[in-house]
Amino acid sequence: MAEAVMVLGAGMVGVSVALHLRRRGLDVVLVDRQGPGEGASFGNGGLIQREAVYPHAFPRSVSELLRIARNNAVDVSYHPLALPSYASPLLRYWWHSEPTRYAEVVLAWAALIRSCLDEHLALARGTEAMALLRPVGFMRMYRDAAALDAAAAAAEVGKRDHDVNYAVLNGRELAAAEPHLLVQRAGALHWTDPLSVTDPHALTLAYFQRFLEAGGSFVNGDATTLAPTGSGWKVQTQDGPIRAPRVVVALGAWAGKVTQPLGYTPPIFGKRGYHYHYGMQGNAVLNRPIIDADAGFALMPMRAGVRLTSGAEFAATDAGPTPVQIARAEPVARKLLPLADRVEDKPWLGVRPCMPDMLPVIGPLPQHSSVWCAFGHGHQGLTLGPSTGRLVAEMMTGEKPFVDPAPYRPERF
Template sequence: MAASVIVLGAGMVGVSVALHLQRRGRQVALLDREAPGEGASFGNGGLIQREAVHPHPFPRSFSELRRIAGNNALDVHYHPMALPGFASPLLQYWWHSEPQRYAHAARAFAALITTCLDEHRALAEGTEAMALLRPIGWMKLYSDAATFDAALTQARIAHEQHGVNFNVLDSAALAAAEPHLQVSRLGAIHFTDPYSVSDPHALTLSYAHQFEAAGGRILRGDAMTLTRAGSGWRVQGADGPVEAEEVVVALGAAAVTLTRRLGYAPPYFGKRGYHMHYRLRGNATLNRPFLDTESRFLLAPMRVGVRLTTGAEFAANDAPPTPVQLERAEPVARGLLPLADRVENTPWMGVRPCTPDMLPIIGPLPGQKGAWCAFGHAHQGLTLGPTTGRLLAEMMTGEAPFLDPAPYRAERF
């Protein structure tokens, strides 16, 4: 078991952790019930969000809370019977969103986000992954002058404080940039730095292939079988037990189900999301992803078609899929772009793993020697996978971390 590690969870975060550890001389087994990239890493907006230096706070205005409470919005949907199970983490989420506490979280979040392009390039350059990272950014569209002005103020602050780059488009420039947009909007903010990933699943697979080429092993198995094995750890793989000196929990939304058994149960909640792909009619094109702030969902060009992604759904873990938001959004989306048929018969659904202070949990698992955490990235697992992989690998191998890991420590909960 010397210098060996089991990484539990083969999404973007787990794959990135495994790759960084393998490159640093660890013998790593990456274990999941599914093949790499089949969970939340599969379904997202496909953005490496260099501009996302401010995490999503809990809404604090009465008008916004009243809008969400109506349960007929495009961006938020909830199962009423599931709400009691969300009460404690959502109350803490509201508490952490108080302006002063939020400012502390935003500084720590920005420290991660500002590294994301460099860390993805460090893994992708010289491989087939680089072709998946399109340097085209993405746009937010606005139809209300006051909202547009407030967003521009925030964008300028983000530029001054964190180097976020953007262009401002008026109505005519937006129409020229997206000639097949079927509505007129007041203008748009084009965030120019982010990568738009043409196939997020393929990007995760590319990093997984690099991990295997470096000597790592990808195994199927049940992470929930994790137990102590002497001074190390054992988990049941499909082909038999796997043992290692150390273990990393990178299970996304399922992480706390496991860590609770090991004595660590931070407040944690999942936001379900859906996506569907559509063909475009005739010779229509979509040049870059955009979020129409009036409609509150993202449309992004992917290899297989235009991907429509929904907002957040709050539901019990075992509740069947209820793609209500997708059904509400599709007719609106058809008014924005000349969408043709659906590519798939069934919508994709995944769960985004969230903490109430809006920061991921990265570092040692309290009270468990040789166990480590890498989960809770909410909407930014795709963006922050390589950053998290490098930071945790440096901590585990005794290198000086390239970022201060203190804000993300597990002990804060």
């Protein structure tokens, strides 16, 4: 009989882990209190970001910190009363962003990012998921020519060190690529490697369907009920308790609620994000995702419409929605594109699971070798789900890992 494994969390990371384990012959049950892909994997920029070899570092310039402190930006917002709870992880985040330490983080981060396109295509090829992956990259637009030149110089370093590809478009070329833009810009940096996902939820569901077809199973349950039993673990589900000798915790921002009772308290913190979808006026279209580098928001062509995404909001995870960043961004976005009405009555809200050293937590718990971690991917859970799934499965089945897992080990905290 095949060894049983419970995977807690059915977002892109959890589904990918479950699929890779099942393909290696393990008896896998996927557990989530919601349906597959209904958490943070549902709402995001919809990009498989091969170019994202440099994780978001903590701002270190005084001018940037003062800008954020004013709390009136699109890209960053915060609830003042929530800041004390963020003090410790943000201080560690600042420490790890020191240039020498950050350079080490980049090497470990880029090792995973480098694999993201191949690993997604390995899961999607031959299925309906391929239609969701558009090889059009995305563009970051700039008002100022000097800012565009600086971005191009940084991109050239990324190309040299990490084999990422890009093109620089002047204002005329940008207008030709996106003819329905309502404004002129100095130009854009076109990252050509990333895949644009027209429906991130549907992509997670497509991989989930492959998991079911491979013989995996899914059940709604409460991961926080995880408890030892005999030689393994049990979780309460709508079908009663289920048991397995090994468990994978892929719960994103809520992973600590499960690991803390087991003696492991990772310094994970959440960055909340929002999105709305909009129609387009007349026959206007957006050909590829665009990011307004000056205003700090993204516009993504999706099945449901053009998705306007906010930046990061620092708030208590159970606080009510405060979509002020979307409210600030929408008037600017309407001057950029001929947007029509909102598709939804209220914005989507999700929480990105972030770690202070900007690296995910992957590997067995120090105190419990039968409980494995796969969380903390920050803004890149969609991008890194299949890569993480492969790495976890290789480690759990004794295969040689395709990347060195040491930088992501849980015991680093």
